[in-house]
Amino acid sequence: xxxxxxxxxxxxxxxxxxxxxxxxxxxxxxxxxxxxxxxxxxxxxxxxxxxxxxxxxxxxxxxxxxxxxxxxxxxxxxxxxxxxxxxxxxxxxxxxxxxxxxxxxxxxxxxxxxxxxxxxxx
Amino acid sequence: xxxxxxxxxxxxxxxxxxxxxxxxxxxxxxxxxxxxxxxxxxxxxxxxxxxxxxxxxxxxxxxxxxxxxxxxxxxxxxxxxxxxxxxxxxxxxxxxxxxxxxxxxxxxxxxxxxxxxxxxxxxxxxxxxxxxxxxxxxxxxxxxxxxxxxxxxxxxxxxxxxxxxxxxxxxxxxx
Numbered sequence: 001x002x003x004x005x006x007x008x009x010x011x012x013x014x015x016x017x018x019x020x021x022x023x024x025x026x027x028x029x030x031x032x033x034x035x036x037x038x039x040x041x042x043x044x045x046x047x048x049x050x051x052x053x054x055x056x057x058x059x060x061x062x063x064x065x066x067x068x069x070x071x072x073x074x075x076x077x078x079x080x081x082x083x084x085x086x087x088x089x090x091x092x093x094x095x096x097x098x099x100x101x102x103x104x105x106x107x108x109x110x111x112x113x114x115x116x117x118x119x120x121x122x
Numbered sequence: 123x124x125x126x127x128x129x130x131x132x133x134x135x136x137x138x139x140x141x142x143x144x145x146x147x148x149x150x151x152x153x154x155x156x157x158x159x160x161x162x163x164x165x166x167x168x169x170x171x172x173x174x175x176x177x178x179x180x181x182x183x184x185x186x187x188x189x190x191x192x193x194x195x196x197x198x199x200x201x202x203x204x205x206x207x208x209x210x211x212x213x214x215x216x217x218x219x220x221x222x223x224x225x226x227x228x229x230x231x232x233x234x235x236x237x238x239x240x241x242x243x244x245x246x247x248x249x250x251x252x253x254x255x256x257x258x259x260x261x262x263x264x265x266x267x268x269x270x271x272x273x274x275x276x277x278x279x280x281x282x283x284x285x286x287x288x289x290x291x292x293x294x295x296x297x
Contacts, residue, residue, distance in 0.1 A: 021159075110232045
């Protein structure tokens, strides 16, 4: 009896506690959920990747230009367009100022023309 | 008597011993089951964690690429807007330049009409800015870049800038 009791006591001490077992079970569940979530994410990413690949123009397909490089190229293109728009806006402002001045001159010229009597009237 | 009592004790303890043995067996079996489950869970956890780590690592590149594509889509939208803005500005610039040209042309026409009303008028003792003295002249034609006058010696052409300032003002060559 004594020996059996000792063996039982030793075995029970070496066994995981109920709390540890529960924690292990919880960790395992979490790890499995994480794996499942990663699989789901992979599927979504693959779909997004395919959509992205399809949307790229032929000249920039993978193998020729990476997505990051392509994005960089587009960023440069956008910067160029913004600069172009700024220049055009400045030119337009200048032209509009000149037009305003020209319209004032026209009004003045018309006023002068109408203020002079015709030679016959003189 | 003593042997009889010992026999009785032994017989009465047997079921108890059997029960204890059964309990010990059951305890051992459930302990073994618990240990076995625990080991299985540990292995499962380790495998799941390794799989998750490997998947996460393999997805890093894909995530970056998909992020780049999202950025690409956004940039494309911005580029379309910027192109539209540039085209619109070009149109506006073109329109403004045409309007400017038309207005300038109309101004020149109005001034030409106004100046031509002076044709036939006689100017007494006209002296040009370069020192030439033309005497009495009759205005024939007052154009944007040339003025023609009739003098005693014939027709003389000169630039409007040669007129004295009051006449330049009078004939709208200067404001």
